[in-house]
Amino acid sequence: MAMQVIVRKWDKQEERLVKASEDEEERYIQAVKNLEFDRNLGPYNLSHYEEWKQLSNFITKSVKERLEPIGGEITVECEDDVVRSSSANKTPMENALDKQLKAGNSATSIGKSQRKGCYYTPIPRVVKRKGVSGTELTSLNLDKTQLLETLLAKEYGGSEDLLLGEVQFSFIAFLMGQSLEAFFQWKSLVSLFLGCTEAPFKTRTQLFTKFIRVIYYQLKYGLQKDRIGESVLPLLDDSWLSADSFLDRLCKDFFSLFEDGSVVDGDLLSWTRKFKELLENNLGWEFQPCSAIEEDDEFAPQVEIIGDEA
Structure with a gap:
């Protein structure tokens, strides 16, 4: 034929x-x-093809069209407003990262872009609902399952792959494009996933299996420091993934969900164990059951009690 x-x-x-x-x-x-x-034509680096495929397998044309800025150029020159608006919630580690990214890009930037950044999906840090009791509101913030379902239906048209595509897009834009805006979006999405307690086991098991696989390959790639035949800087330095980072605290709570003997999907359990071992072996993190939420934990659920309203 x-x-x-x-x-x-x-x-x-x-x-x-x-x-x-x-x-x-x-x-x-x-x-x-x-x-x-x-x-x-330049040579295509086939040795990293499998890595790139794992980092971008959910980034489709639809994902790019949803998220890319006008003109398709991702640059920190249009992220000043994002950085300023997020400064109140940044940790010292993130402030240091901010300075590092600004210093690295100031030498290569020419002029000031008038275009805005990427069109990321807004992810609320705190769930606020009118007309619900304080107990219900607390439950909604302790378990982000309902927020996840709402965002999937409202923002992603029910498509799990579009959501995963945004997780991958924001990570690549941060790691390879030096975008602080992308880092905050990736952090928000990861916090959303790891803040769910019901969805992984009941309503969205397959989605969480895919998500754990996505973040596993992201950090596996990002934590590589030395490559054979190449001279490269660490992609993610130790300060970005320090033991007091948001990821460490969220992972402790998430991993503890698998310790109560509940029936867990085999694939989800397998990838969660691989993810946990990656963090333990590469970063030296130790995950012990959390007995209580620390009072000064910035990433603990923040609940705002709203009285019943008509």
Whole structure:
């Protein structure tokens, strides 16, 4: 069976792809066969293909169209408002990271972009509901399952893969694009997932299996410091993932959910154990059952009691 080849080109005036004419199509085909384009191409690093696939397998065209800024360029030059608005909630570690990212980008930035940043989904840190009792409100904040369901339905059209795509997009934009805005979004999404106690076991087991796999590969890649034949800086330094970081505290609570003997899906349990071992082996973290929430824990659920309102 003959393979059909369709050649498309970019129409600058209409700003869209259009099908090339038959003559153009034949010239492109012959040019490919004659390797005429090869001299203008850079080598593709196949050794990191599997890593990249694990970091981006949920990033589809739909995910990019939802999140990319106008023009497609992600730059810290348009993130001043984001940094300022988040400064009150940043830890000393994150303030240090802020300075590091600004210093690294100031040397290469030219001019000030007037475009806004990425169109990330707003993730509330605290659930607020009118007309519910204080007990119900406390429950909604201790278990983010209902918030997860609401966001999936309202913001992602029920698509779990779109949500996972945003987790991957924000991580890549932070790690490789040096975007502090992306870090805060990744942190918010991870906090949402790890703040759920019912969803992993009852309503969204498959979603959590995929999420744990996603964050496992993200941190496995980010924690690599030395690569054979390459000279690279650590992608994630120790201060970013210190023992008092938000991730350490959330993981302690999340891992403790698997210690009560409840029936757990095999794949979810397997990937959770792998994730836990990664943190223990690479960062030296120790996960002991948490007996109580520390009073000064910034990442503990914050509950605002709202009286019944009509």
